[in-house]
Amino acid sequence: MSRTTRTRRPVLRAVAVAAVLVTAAAGVAAVTRTEPGPPRYITDDQGRALFLHGFNTSGSTKADPDSLPWITEEDVQHEYDTMGTNFVRLLIQWSAVEPEPGEYDEAYLDAVAERVDWYGERGYHVLLDMHQDLYGADVSPDRHSGNGAPAWATRTDGLPVAEQDMWELVYLEPGTMRAFDHFWNTTGDHPELMEHYADAWGRVAERFADDPAVIGYDLMNEPFGGSLQGPAFERGPLAELYRRCTERIRGADTDTWIFVEGQAVGVNWGTPSALPRLDDPRPGEPRIVYAPHAYPLPMDLGRSYTGEGRGQVDTAIALWEENVRVTAERLGAPVVLGEFGLDMSGDGAEAYVAKMLDVTDSMATGRAYWSNDHDGWGPWADEDLTPGPLAEVMDRAYPRAVAGDPLDVGYDPGGTGGGAGGSGGSDSPESPQLTVRFKAVEGVTGPTEVYLPEGEFPDGGEARVAASTGGEAEASVEWDAERRVLAVELASPAPGTEYELRVRPDRP
Structure with a gap:
């Protein structure tokens, strides 16, 4: 050997x-x-x-x-x-x-x-x-x-x-x-x-x-x-x-x-x-x-x-x-x-x-x-x-940094519909999806950052954030195409509240 x-x-x-x-x-x-x-x-x-x-x-x-x-x-x-x-x-x-x-x-x-x-x-x-x-x-x-x-x-x-x-x-x-x-x-x-x-x-x-x-x-x-x-x-x-x-x-x-x-x-x-x-x-x-x-x-x-x-x-x-x-x-x-x-x-x-x-x-x-x-x-x-x-x-796809206490991370690669050239849009059940659940914590600042591979997210990602208190949470989203990193920052995170971030491929 x-x-x-x-x-x-x-x-x-x-x-x-x-x-x-x-x-x-x-x-x-x-x-x-x-x-x-x-x-x-x-x-x-x-x-x-x-x-x-x-x-x-x-x-x-x-x-x-x-x-x-x-x-x-x-x-x-x-x-x-x-x-x-x-x-x-x-x-x-x-x-x-x-x-x-x-x-x-x-x-x-x-x-x-x-x-x-x-x-x-x-x-x-x-x-x-x-x-x-x-x-x-x-x-x-x-x-x-x-x-x-x-x-x-x-x-x-x-x-x-x-x-x-x-x-x-x-x-x-x-x-x-x-x-x-x-x-x-x-x-x-x-x-x-x-x-x-x-x-x-x-x-x-x-x-x-x-x-x-x-x-x-x-x-x-x-x-x-x-x-x-x-x-x-x-x-x-x-x-x-x-x-x-x-x-x-x-x-x-x-x-x-x-x-x-x-x-x-x-x-x-x-x-x-x-x-x-x-x-x-x-x-x-x-x-x-x-x-x-x-x-x-x-x-x-x-x-x-x-x-x-x-x-x-x-x-x-x-x-x-x-x-x-x-x-x-x-x-x-x-x-x-x-x-x-x-x-x-x-x-x-x-x-x-x-x-x-x-x-x-x-x-x-x-x-x-x-x-x-x-x-x-x-x-x-x-x-x-x-x-x-x-x-x-x-x-x-994975989260690089989470703005709070992470509770659950799940990645579903989906079917071929979510890949480059596929027929599935961002709402297709065949689309790949990264899900990150986390709890907001007092004093934690900055965005949650996720890496998105080119093969499954050719044009970046579409992000949605839901709060455990109900409804979508307001957030700013920035896409760094060179690093293939999507940054999602909550407008007003409430400490102790749980949030669920879902990222699917952006529509071309």
Whole structure:
């Protein structure tokens, strides 16, 4: 397997029998549902709820000698023109940030900042993700597996790390396990490693604190506890790492959102996380985001999203959704789906992606597909960035910002009558329709903004807003044809009142 891609194969039959996974699942019953709290959302400086829709950029970072993704500025523009995305989970590497203990590579941070600017100039929100898989490249002498940690922070005690066709199995190699145990200081021998990691985040925050494009910091990709698994890991060293990183970040940046993940084993499949509520020392409301990943177990076991397999995957997704809600309520945090994806050549792949977009719409969460590479998983059919099947699914009407508390988002693509050249007008039942229900909130200003794809909304959109008190609500509507964004602003929003915005294709 190339380390430049995120290939998932039906390997977990073998992994599931390992004692480490049995231990990881042991804490599921210990997690109980809390009483639902008020919904929380990632908000902008006008108080509007943000809907984040985009990609991870990119798997190529893992093997690149400069730890940078393959993209150019023109590629960022091409992505927007093709799919209208507004979010990127941009991979960075600890090994590149801190190549030697306490020494930070400013040239690398400058290169990352250049790429952040490419996105920021096009209205994207950028999440910086400190990525790791299999701890780091130096867990094996020939660097055949892993990315993330620098060589000086990799302590395997000489234990072996054999290459595996099934990449996840490298997590169970003795040297990989020992490297994680030393990092989490389970061994008691290296308490300095977590400190260095937290300090590295502090330096990243210093560099990007004043960059308006950077919406957040994802503290660690898919944490793995080594020999310590389940609630003992999440409530112990993982929570402690998050506290230290948050403290360092808040020393430089009090505004940006901090994204946390539970352990990957189990949580990615839909089992509960045991992460405790985390304090945020910033003034005002906390800005902690729960950012789980979703790789339903039936799909990891090789089932396609067709026939009986589709029903099994849908059941796993429902379990994932419920347990994500439970964890988010406990954390008092909004949710962003940090990763989901699959090989787009498989049967039912497009339907699966559409399902996950519907689920995240209904949960009012953001989402980042893995990934934007041209490797069979991403939106491109070739290295010339010809749009593939995924691009059509991702080029979807969605709200970018909602002027209030979102209650429900629904997108009905309709029939062929709603597309370009079709016979259906804006009132045709076959027309595509985006529906956004929200409650007006005191102090929230600005319009609700929705992205409308050219294929289904060739001439923009016709917007209607109804109030729960009865009748249509007066609103101004502006269409930005270049960005394909429709802005709808209520004339006199009444706090506490519910509104329903419906957008259908405008008549030619």
